[in-house]
Amino acid sequence: MAKGTARATIQALTGRLGRAQVVAGITSAATAVVPVDSRGRRWLVHNGSAALAGHGALWLVTGNPMGAEPLMAAAVHSVPDCGAFVITCVGAYAAWKAARVLRGLPGLLGLAVRPAAALGAAFWGQGTAPLITEVMAATAPWSSMLLPLLAAGTLAGICWWALDSRSSAWRAPVRWAARIPLATLALGVGLYAPGGAL
Known part of the structure; x- marks a missing residue:
């Protein structure tokens, strides 16, 4: 052999x-190496090796043995700014849709009401980062434990949508390579979570 x-x-x-x-x-x-009838072991080898490959690459690039853990910490600290961005986008869209009922106003006012409403909501949304920070401080320690999951869940959804959901028809080595970002992120959350809970 x-x-x-x-x-x-x-x-x-x-x-x-x-x-x-x-x-x-x-x-x-x-x-x-991993027989076909042991699906759990095959899943573990597939995802575990992808996580170790991504973790090793991050360790090599950053010089930090914790891999994605500092990236998770940075993502958690950027939650107020990211939250304000999401609120800005959602508020502008909602105001644009809600102002549709006023577009029948005469003249230039009818044309300007939707953009003005969207801009007003967007300006309001940009100022919500301090409010999110205060909410995080008021809900501690729960926010420090749940925010890594929120940040990681968002990033995991992006990784799954961009790579994993499209990789089912790809060859096995390429499917494995497409799993590396998601598996590395999951390992990074596992390494970061104890620090966030302390």
Whole structure:
């Protein structure tokens, strides 16, 4: 078995095996290591190896053995600004829709009512960051425990929508690579959560 694996590795590195043969070899090796009937173990190996690959890359780039943990801390500290941005966008959209009932006003007033309402709501929304900070301070320690989950949930949703939801038809190695951001984020939350709870 080891001799065959070494021979196949040398053939793949020297270009004597085609891409399809290399992918088939990787898939059969993964199936041999983690049998098909043990779905839980295969899921754990798939996600665990993706998380370790992403964590290792972050460790290598940042020099921090905690990987994504500092990024999670930065995301939590930016929640007031991100929240104010979301409130600004939602408020502007809601004001635009609500002002539709006034567009029947005569002349220029009817044309300007919707943009004016949207701009007014957006200006109000931009000033909500201090209010969010006060709410976070008033709800401590719950906010310090729940905000990492809120920030991570938003980022995880983006990772899932951008990569995971589209990767089901891709080849196994590419599906694994597409799982790295989401798995790394989950590991970063796990490493950061105890610090946020203390």
